[in-house]
Amino acid sequence: MDFSWNEEQRVFRQTVRDFLARHLPADWESLAHGPGSASQTAFSRKFCAHLASAGLLIPHWPARWGGRDADPWTAFLLAEEMWAAGEPRGGQYMNVNWIGPTLMRFGTPEQQARHIPPMARGETLWCQGFSEPEAGSDLASLRTRAEPVDGGYRINGQKIWTSYAGEAETCFLLARTAPGKGGISIFLIPMDTPGITVRQIPSVIGEGDIHEVFLDDVWVPADAMLGTEGQGWSIVGAALSLERVGIPRFALAARMLDRAVGKLKRSGAFVGGVPTQAARAKAACDMSRLCAYGIIDRRRHGVPAGPEASAARYATVLAERAVAEFVVEHCPDALAGGDPMLLAHHQRAIVAGIASGAAEIQLNLIATDLLQLPREPR
Amino acid sequence: MDFRLNDDQLTLATALDRLADGYREKPIEFHGFALSAEGLDQDLSDAEFFDIATFPDLGPVAAALAVERLARLPYAAETALSMLVRPHLRGGTLPRPFALVENGQAGRFVAQARTLLIRTGETWEIAHPGSGDVTAVETIFAYPMGRLTGSVGRLPLSPAEAATVRRWVRVAIAAEAAGLIQAAIDSTVTHLSDRKQFGRPLGSFQALRHRMAECAVLVGGLHWLALRAAATADDGDAALAAFQAQDCGARVAYELHQMLGAMGMTLEHPLHLWTYRLKGLLSLMGGREAQAGAVGIHCFPSETQRNGHGAG
Numbered sequence A: 001m002d003f004s005w006n007e008e009q010r011v012f013r014q015t016v017r018d019f020l021a022r023h024l025p026a027d028w029e030s031l032a033h034g035p036g037s038a039s040q041t042a043f044s045r046k047f048c049a050h051l052a053s054a055g056l057l058i059p060h061w062p063a064r065w066g067g068r069d070a071d072p073w074t075a076f077l078l079a080e081e082m083w084a085a086g087e088p089r090g091g092q093y094m095n096v097n098w099i100g101p102t103l104m105r106f107g108t109p110e111q112q113a114r115h116i117p118p119m120a121r122g123e124t125l126w127c128q129g130f131s132e133p134e135a136g137s138d139l140a141s142l143r144t145r146a147e148p149v150d151g152g153y154r155i156n157g158q159k160i161w162t163s164y165a166g167e168a169e170t171c172f173l174l175a176r177t178a179p180g181k182g183g184i185s186i187f188l189i190p191m192d193t194p195g196i197t198v199r200q201i202p203s204v205i206g207e208g209d210i211h212e213v214f215l216d217d218v219w220v221p222a223d224a225m226l227g228t229e230g231q232g233w234s235i236v237g238a239a240l241s242l243e244r245v246g247i248p249r250f251a252l253a254a255r256m257l258d259r260a261v262g263k264l265k266r267s268g269a270f271v272g273g274v275p276t277q278a279a280r281a282k283a284a285c286d287m288s289r290l291c292a293y294g295i296i297d298r299r300r301h302g303v304p305a306g307p308e309a310s311a312a313r314y315a316t317v318l319a320e321r322a323v324a325e326f327v328v329e330h331c332p333d334a335l336a337g338g339d340p341m342l343l344a345h346h347q348r349a350i351v352a353g354i355a356s357g358a359a360e361i362q363l364n365l366i367a368t369d370l371l372q373l374p375r376e377p378r
Numbered sequence B: 001m002d003f004r005l006n007d008d009q010l011t012l013a014t015a016l017d018r019l020a021d022g023y024r025e026k027p028i029e030f031h032g033f034a035l036s037a038e039g040l041d042q043d044l045s046d047a048e049f050f051d052i053a054t055f056p057d058l059g060p061v062a063a064a065l066a067v068e069r070l071a072r073l074p075y076a077a078e079t080a081l082s083m084l085v086r087p088h089l090r091g092g093t094l095p096r097p098f099a100l101v102e103n104g105q106a107g108r109f110v111a112q113a114r115t116l117l118i119r120t121g122e123t124w125e126i127a128h129p130g131s132g133d134v135t136a137v138e139t140i141f142a143y144p145m146g147r148l149t150g151s152v153g154r155l156p157l158s159p160a161e162a163a164t165v166r167r168w169v170r171v172a173i174a175a176e177a178a179g180l181i182q183a184a185i186d187s188t189v190t191h192l193s194d195r196k197q198f199g200r201p202l203g204s205f206q207a208l209r210h211r212m213a214e215c216a217v218l219v220g221g222l223h224w225l226a227l228r229a230a231a232t233a234d235d236g237d238a239a240l241a242a243f244q245a246q247d248c249g250a251r252v253a254y255e256l257h258q259m260l261g262a263m264g265m266t267l268e269h270p271l272h273l274w275t276y277r278l279k280g281l282l283s284l285m286g287g288r289e290a291q292a293g294a295v296g297i298h299c300f301p302s303e304t305q306r307n308g309h310g311a312g
């Protein structure tokens, strides 16, 4: 058992940091409103193209698609550094983590040739059209319908909470072609297809993140379907298994906690009960980090993630919450204009327990699959 | 980063589990707090388990794993200080059992110990007590407890030795707490799976499932914090692990008893053999505020240092 980084990993992390130091503008922290904002999306297009030229966008992808088959640690180190810096890749991290790899596995040669190279060059933004007004945690109850028509499908329905939808070129959309889980299919749809309307939802989490997407008689050709009719649920299961650990949120949380404690120490306010609260937040961040590393270590050795992945996700929720609560109590001025990065973190930390599988759903999975408690009656 | 055990560590884990098999059940007739077995100490000693931290390819990580695993037994044995502190002090030559005496208070294994680590405020001393120097005391903590009552000769520890002891006592607290909490959770899961109310197992009620799941996440995290601290021997990692042990320990002990209902109040059910040992760890080394103070010093950049970014 070894808790240190090897030489190659240290060098790689430093390479990424050097890249960030060179390519993030001086006012980056006030630009980083969150990965969905227009300003950040515009920045990300240039930034990701630079990352791609430096070989730092998709190192873990197969060489055939422009990567260098790097191991899961490399991908995770990269993700940590990016998230800790405020995610300058914007929504393109989804391409890198799961959309690209899912197309490599399930796409037709034509779909691959069309969609993967722009992702590998860092030129294109996707959005994920899963959630609907009536289908949140219970995603399989989604209602958006895709009916076969001449040469393709006609899609009607509504998506909601769709990140990046206002800026994305393409949507990875789930729609129903028949009842039940086995009736869900995936469509890869250009966002400028007639019949698609996007409306931004004002939110407490920052500019431009979440949207409603309306689909009114949207016609797509048959070759927009990924996999076969009804294969959507199993493809999504495989796709999301690439994302089991989720975003390394602890990396930014820990950095923001360091910053907050630094401010408090400098102003002589790191006294009384403050160190105990700081230690609690620090422990939460490190537990989240180590639980995530446990999953990456399994992936590295070809062992399935198992229910520990849900535990790692929940540990992240605890970490985000602890740091957010610490900062709002002890550094309120930083949130009132004093520090844009602490503000951006605070605004987005609340998302950890909701997006991509709510906290309570993780707890249910942990209870059943890790502790092996009896199931809830259905 | 590599979280797998090496071959020697795996072999050790198997051997330890085999040895522990003789001690997994609370004797049905035992209705007390401190359950101990001389045979267990002897078995561990015969197999040289107390020295594994010093063996190449095993080391402190293996020792921490052993402490964690042995804490899962219903029997209280003096493993944590012997396996994790003793090897780092005076070449590992001091006689065991070890015990900690803090600010004149009763301590675990004090009446059995051949080496006492004595902390008075920030001053550390060691002593080798005779039978007239210590008195066994009955307590609710599920350890054999004792008090230093005689005026035994004490030798001061150097500042470097004191720092070493502080660090490894913290690792020992964390590793032992991780094992105690895991065993207490396992015992509670069994109860929640068997016991039915309202026509269904208690464990199918989400109000309990979620709290159990939170406990599982906390102990999973503590496990890694403890092993990391053993591996890095870093003062910050050790303080953080001990902080987490004491911070979540109090909460988990309460939660688990609550979920057992009145059965959790009895001495018949074994739960207290883990939770009331855990309670005995909560105040050690000044308790969580003191660990937090150490975390504040060792884990956060100092006042003058500029915050570097990143995950390091």
Ligand SMILES: Cc1cc2nc3c(=O)[nH]c(=O)nc-3n(C[C@H](O)[C@H](O)[C@H](O)COP(=O)(O)OP(=O)(O)OC[C@H]3O[C@@H](n4cnc5c(N)ncnc54)[C@H](O)[C@@H]3O)c2cc1C
Binding pocket: A127, A128, A129, A130, A131, A132, A135, A136, A137, A138, A160, A161, A162, A163, A164, A205, A209, A210, A351, A354, A355, A356, A357, A358, A359, A360, A361, A364
């Ligand atoms: C910032 C952000 C970005 C997002 N981006 C996207 C995106 O790009 N694409 C997309 O498709 N979706 C996106 N989502 C949606 C996200 O996937 C959903 O919010 C999530 O699945 C939860 O669904 P919901 O919000 O409808 O909550 P609900 O399912 O209504 O849940 C509300 C509360 O009830 C709890 N709950 C639900 N079911 C149970 C149960 N069985 N037992 C106990 N408690 C339960 C939940 O845990 C939660 O606390 C995003 C969400 C956020 C916040």
